[in-house]
Amino acid sequence: MSEEGKKDDDTKLKGLYGYGARLTWNTPGYYGHELGFNYNQARLTSKVRTTVEGATVTSVLEDRVVVRQAYYNFLMYFMPKGERWRPFMTGGIQATEYGAPGFEDWPTGKSRNYGFNYGGGIKIQLAPHLQLRLDARDFIGGKPYDLSFEEFGKLGGRFRHFEGTAGIGITF
Numbered sequence: 001m002s003e004e005g006k007k008d009d010d011t012k013l014k015g016l017y018g019y020g021a022r023l024t025w026n027t028p029g030y031y032g033h034e035l036g037f038n039y040n041q042a043r044l045t046s047k048v049r050t051t052v053e054g055a056t057v058t059s060v061l062e063d064r065v066v067v068r069q070a071y072y073n074f075l076m077y078f079m080p081k082g083e084r085w086r087p088f089m090t091g092g093i094q095a096t097e098y099g100a101p102g103f104e105d106w107p108t109g110k111s112r113n114y115g116f117n118y119g120g121g122i123k124i125q126l127a128p129h130l131q132l133r134l135d136a137r138d139f140i141g142g143k144p145y146d147l148s149f150e151e152f153g154k155l156g157g158r159f160r161h162f163e164g165t166a167g168i169g170i171t172f
Contacts, residue, residue, distance in 0.1 A: 010047040017041055032075035040067040044101045066099040071117060084125045091118040098144040108145045115141025131169040138162050
């Protein structure tokens with residue numbers, strides 16, 4: 001956030017907790033389609049440097065922000081529909097919205113970025129119409145808030161997070 005003496009790690013975003021929902025349509029055989037939505041709370045920390053009477057003063061601002069994410073994924077199963085154990089691979093696209101922090105003079109407000117994700121998991125049929133689901137996914141998207149690097153010509157703009165989830169599914 002600070003233009004004076006900025007460093008690449010001046011602004012940090014750390015996930016705190018979240019929840020989500022996934023709706024899956026399984027085609028006969030080995031494929032499926034999925035729509036998902038995640039709601040997360042995260043902590044945004046930013047260092048601000050100002051010069052006061054010739055000395056550089058650094059202050060740290062911190063606030064919680066809401067991160068919302070919607071995505072579509074294509075699923076490829078290793079076992080056909082109806083099997084008790086169904087390992088799968090997945091890949092898809094996503095949109096992520098980072099809420100505006102309550103910092104005075106924050107230059108950009110909220111931020112919306114797009115990207116892709118991939119991963120895998122397993123679905124285990126526990127009983128008729130009830131399953132356990134374990135997933136691991138790697139989400140890669142644009143960096144939030146138009147943050148820039150310390151070095152002017154340095155390029156890059158990917159923001160990445162890894163997610164592990166467990167859930168109960170209701171099947172029809």
